[in-house]
Amino acid sequence: DGITLEQVREYVWEIPQEGDMRVPARVLASEALLEEIKEDKTLEQITNTTHLPGITTNAICMPDGHQGYGFPVGGVGALDAENGCISPGAVGYDINCGVRMMRTNLTYDELKGQEAELVDSLFANIPSGLGGGGVVEAGVDTVDEILARGVDWALENGHAVEDDLLHCEDEGMREGAKPEKVSQKAKDRGKNQIGSLGSGNHFLEVQRVTDIFDPEVGEAFGLEEDQIVVLIHCGSRGLGHQTCNDYLRKIEQQHQGLLDQLPDKELAAAPAGSQLAEDYYGAMNAAINFAWVNRQLIMHRTRQVFERVFDRSWESMEMDLLYDVAHNIAKKEMHEVDGEERELYVHRKGATRAFPAGHPEVPKAYRDVGQPVIIPGSMGAGNYVLRGGENSMDLTFGSTAHGAGRLMSRTQAKNEFWGGDVQDELEEQEQIYVKAQSGATVAEEAPGVYKDVDEVVRVSDELGIGDKVARTFPVCNIKG
Numbered sequence: 001d002g003i004t005l006e007q008v009r010e011y012v013w014e015i016p017q018e019g020d021m022r023v024p025a026r027v028l029a030s031e032a033l034l035e036e037i038k039e040d041k042t043l044e045q046i047t048n049t050t051h052l053p054g055i056t057t058n059a060i061c062m063p064d065g066h067q068g069y070g071f072p073v074g075g076v077g078a079l080d081a082e083n084g085c086i087s088p089g090a091v092g093y094d095i096n097c098g099v100r101m102m103r104t105n106l107t108y109d110e111l112k113g114q115e116a117e118l119v120d121s122l123f124a125n126i127p128s129g130l131g132g133g134g135v136v137e138a139g140v141d142t143v144d145e146i147l148a149r150g151v152d153w154a155l156e157n158g159h160a161v162e163d164d165l166l167h168c169e170d171e172g173m174r175e176g177a178k179p180e181k182v183s184q185k186a187k188d189r190g191k192n193q194i195g196s197l198g199s200g201n202h203f204l205e206v207q208r209v210t211d212i213f214d215p216e217v218g219e220a221f222g223l224e225e226d227q228i229v230v231l232i233h234c235g236s237r238g239l240g241h242q243t244c245n246d247y248l249r250k251i252e253q254q255h256q257g258l259l260d261q262l263p264d265k266e267l268a269a270a271p272a273g274s275q276l277a278e279d280y281y282g283a284m285n286a287a288i289n290f291a292w293v294n295r296q297l298i299m300h301r302t303r304q305v306f307e308r309v310f311d312r313s314w315e316s317m318e319m320d321l322l323y324d325v326a327h328n329i330a331k332k333e334m335h336e337v338d339g340e341e342r343e344l345y346v347h348r349k350g351a352t353r354a355f356p357a358g359h360p361e362v363p364k365a366y367r368d369v370g371q372p373v374i375i376p377g378s379m380g381a382g383n384y385v386l387r388g389g390e391n392s393m394d395l396t397f398g399s400t401a402h403g404a405g406r407l408m409s410r411t412q413a414k415n416e417f418w419g420g421d422v423q424d425e426l427e428e429q430e431q432i433y434v435k436a437q438s439g440a441t442v443a444e445e446a447p448g449v450y451k452d453v454d455e456v457v458r459v460s461d462e463l464g465i466g467d468k469v470a471r472t473f474p475v476c477n478i479k480g
């Protein structure tokens with residue numbers, strides 16, 4: 001389709017700068033993954049991204065990349081925070097969609113035989129699906145407080161312990177959140193969803209650690225073979241979605257001139273320094289805080305479910321947060337570009353921050369080894385814990401992949417798979433217990449709709465942007 005790809009070296013492909021491109025685009029992938037990336041509009045989209053004013057060095061597609069709204073999922077774009085712009089489509093509709101992993105001191109043997117009870121109890125107690133309510137019902141004042149303070153609000157209200165904040169990206173609170181820039185409609189959509197998974201791709205999964213690749217880092221992360229951990233994947237629910245939508249429409253209207261220069265309307269962006277850039281950034285930070293509270297409330301509720309099922313206190317099961325990291329976000333960060341420190345809006349959409357050892361933003365507990373990165377695979381595949389690699393600052397503005405990445409659309413998936421059969425097979429062949437609000441969701445999220453997570457992670461590890469620490473495998477899974 002006319003897009004030239006040149007191999008720079010193993011796993012690094014470049015789309016050379018031409019026409020109105022401001023920088024070259026790069027794709028980080030093995031040949032096998034690249035073939036899959038070529039199947040949809042990903043290459044065209046990552047090329048389009050290089051037209052954004054102020055884009056720096058390269059637009060980068062991660063090994064799990066696939067097509068998204070304007071900007072590919074698995075895309076990283078760093079745009080100058082003074083002369084560039086910020087683009088809601090390059091953050092994604094689900095602002096601060098992300099993952100958190102909680103450790104336990106239970107072993108797989110201790111849990112075995114109780115999977116069915118555990119999955120039922122989780123499903124009954126963790127709100128999921130559309131209209132299932134949340135862990136808390138909040139009035140407007142509460143929503144505003146959550147938007148402003150993030151997990152600090154949860155701590156004050158008995159849904160968190162101090163330690164949870166220390167093990168979250170940005171300690172669970174973005175500075176500069178502006179609740180007043182989030183629309184009433186967005187707040188109304190969010191107020192009954194605080195502490196809820198939502199539907200579709202979001203899930204809560206009990207997993208067992210199957211492999212430790214790096215014993216030293218594994219120890220620093222508190223991971224060992226056979227251990228039970230819990231992985232939570234969800235975002236900012238209707239509140240984030242509405243916020244993205246609100247600002248896309250406003251930006252399209254007010255910055256038509258900039259939009260006219262871009263090859264795709266879905267890349268609508270607000271120029272740095274404009275009122276809308278400031279407003280969107282403040283609103284997005286507020287939605288980020290909302291998502292962190294969401295994952296926190298789900299995690300805390302999970303502790304209570306484990307207490308009932310195993311008849312012990314969660315503290316005695318050492319159910320501590322390992323780490324929480326966003327994969328749909330834009331942040332002002334300082335990065336070295338051509339020997340100069342510059343402030344950039346780093347957009348990571350379906351991409352995870354992966355800061356290396358020694359970086360001041362890595363929590364103290366992990367600073368010597370690097371930031372934990374959590375990469376889900378699918379309900380029937382492995383998942384990985386990585387640590388931010390030595391090369392991430394040079395190659396990817398401190399980022400790596402966020403999952404296996406989708407291989408087929410939801411419609412295609414529903415034609416290929418039948419939810420009930422997928423569930424039965426997982427239980428009979430892999431002892432994985434899945435419970436969902438609808439069979440359609442299970443079909444849409446069947447293991448076969450995702451790429452090979454082992455291959456995605458291998459590329460990350462080989463490039464030194466995110467290094468393999470541990471692998472986990474599903475035990476129980478609940479989804480919307």
Ligand code: 5GP
Nearest residue numbers: 201203376377378379403404405406445450
């Ligand atoms: P996204 O945020 O783009 O929706 O998805 C993140 C990643 O989660 C997907 O690329 C996929 O690899 C993974 N994933 C989706 N569903 C499940 C699930 O039920 N269990 C696990 N462990 N991973 C999943």
Ligand code: MN
Nearest residue numbers: 094097234235
């Ligand atoms: Mn999401």
Ligand code: MN
Nearest residue numbers: 097098233327
């Ligand atoms: Mn996500």
